[in-house]
């Protein structure tokens with residue numbers, strides 16, 4: 127993932143969500159609730175204030191990964207021809223919340239033959255998958271529980287020191 131692409135994704139999601147709030151002309155389906163839109167559209171900043179309730183561990187994430195992610199990212203997250211590796215993450219991931227947000231909004235990509243559709247993960251599953259990837263990168267332990275409190279506290283080894291000021295610590299102290 128390149129940053130510009132990520133921003134295009136963010137803009138696309140923001141643009142896509144707005145009009146649906148006013149769509150009642152055709153009497154088809156139903157208006158998604160504010161909550162449903164927020165869940166699909168959720169991008170969590172470094173401090174994690176936007177993170178929803180839920181939790182998960184790498185152990186739980188491994189089972190979900192085996193079902194929904196290996197087809198593209200490989201058994202150990204080593205990457206394939208069609209999707210990048212998820213181990214040895216590059217410095218473009220300064221915050222653990224970015225990984226959470228990316229999985230929440232963009233993964234899994236849909237593969238009809240495998241019955242995979244976009245945007246089908248629960249908050250618990252996204253926490254578990256984030257934990258699995260961080261565990262595979264040697265950043266957390268297999269049994270560590272990730273939730274809205276613990277995820278933003280993770281210090282990514284790839285974090286550029288110059289980004290320090292963007293990372294308000296969960297306890298409110300200066301970084």
Ligand code: HEC
Nearest residue numbers: 127131194195198208209210228229233234235236237255
């Ligand atoms: C149909 C293929 C496909 C499936 C299934 C899929 N991914 Fe991906 N994934 C991709 C592609 C392609 C990219 C690269 C996206 C880009 O370049 O913006 C990607 C990127 C990512 C990234 C960002 C990696 C980086 O270095 O920026 C993460 C994290 C991720 N996927 C996690 C997952 C998880 C977790 C699952 C399972 C729930 C999953 N993916 C399922 C194709 C897939």
